[in-house]
Amino acid sequence: MVAKRKLLAFFILGVLVVTLVACGNGEDDDVPEDELQEFTLDELAEYDGQDGADAYVAVDGYVYDVTDSAQWTDGSHQGEVTAGADLTQELEDNPQHGEEMLDNVPRIGILVDEDDEADDNDELQEYTLDELSAYDGQDGADAYVAVDGYVYDVTDSAQWTDGSHQGEVTAGADLTQELEDNPQHGAEMLDNVPKIGILVDEDTDGAPEYDENGYDSNGY
Numbered sequence: 001m002v003a004k005r006k007l008l009a010f011f012i013l014g015v016l017v018v019t020l021v022a023c024g025n026g027e028d029d030d031v032p033e034d035e036l037q038e039f040t041l042d043e044l045a046e047y048d049g050q051d052g053a054d055a056y057v058a059v060d061g062y063v064y065d066v067t068d069s070a071q072w073t074d075g076s077h078q079g080e081v082t083a084g085a086d087l088t089q090e091l092e093d094n095p096q097h098g099e100e101m102l103d104n105v106p107r108i109g110i111l112v113d114e115d116d117e118a119d120d121n122d123e124l125q126e127y128t129l130d131e132l133s134a135y136d137g138q139d140g141a142d143a144y145v146a147v148d149g150y151v152y153d154v155t156d157s158a159q160w161t162d163g164s165h166q167g168e169v170t171a172g173a174d175l176t177q178e179l180e181d182n183p184q185h186g187a188e189m190l191d192n193v194p195k196i197g198i199l200v201d202e203d204t205d206g207a208p209e210y211d212e213n214g215y216d217s218n219g220y
């Protein structure tokens, strides 16, 4: 009796495992979440299925590849919608079917805002030399260094303890010249640390400063 029960338990377990594996291998070839490619609307527009291009559509922030779907010929679907666009609204308004149809096609990407892809410089914070000097790595402060107009965060680098590097240089300053003069290594070391900002002139973010005679630093 006990043996029979054990056998049954194993049988049920077996069926479960087989079912799970089968589901995991679903025919839609979805790309794993962390490998999804990013597309802006602009980039997506190129995948309209025309002239041999692949056909991608976006719904609810995800991008699906409908190139191989018999229902999407040259990017055109039922004479109603065309690929290369965000069709979230069109799908919602579609009385024919819901989002479950998306399970039939591979999910390959995510839709991102145009400016996520824009020039990296847009997201870099601006520092004046004055502001930078506060990030010297002393007394628990973060440690930032500037080289060639960019600001790098060396706080977490084992090579920069409390803002001090090899007993030679300290953080919180523009070290462009020191790096140029350094025989030990070149700027390639900066690839090891995050680039977080750009160095700006003291007066970039304010009006020109005038002295007591009403002249700015250029004498005007």
Ligand code: HEM
Binding pocket: 057, 058, 059, 066, 068, 069, 070, 071, 077, 078, 080, 081, 087, 090, 091, 092, 094, 096, 097, 101, 102, 104, 105
């Ligand atoms: C607006 C009018 C639309 C009509 C009349 C329509 C109609 C259909 C029909 C008849 C099918 C086949 C259903 C089946 O195989 O059982 C289908 C499949 C599908 N539709 Fe639509 N649809 C529309 C809009 C959309 C939109 C906006 C999307 C969004 C991306 C979409 C995505 C799909 C997908 C992915 C399939 C499955 C394709 C495959 O199995 O290869 N449809 N649609």
Ligand code: HEM
Binding pocket: 145, 146, 147, 154, 156, 157, 158, 159, 165, 166, 168, 169, 175, 178, 179, 180, 182, 184, 185, 189, 190, 192, 193
């Ligand atoms: C002046 C004398 C300097 C010496 C002797 C020196 C030496 C070193 C050494 C031995 C390393 C480790 C190399 C490795 O991991 O293979 C290193 C890494 C590094 N150095 Fe320098 N360096 C100097 C100046 C500078 C300057 C001026 C900068 C400019 C910001 C700088 C930025 C870096 C960075 C970012 C790393 C990589 C840190 C990491 O991987 O976490 N170094 N340096």
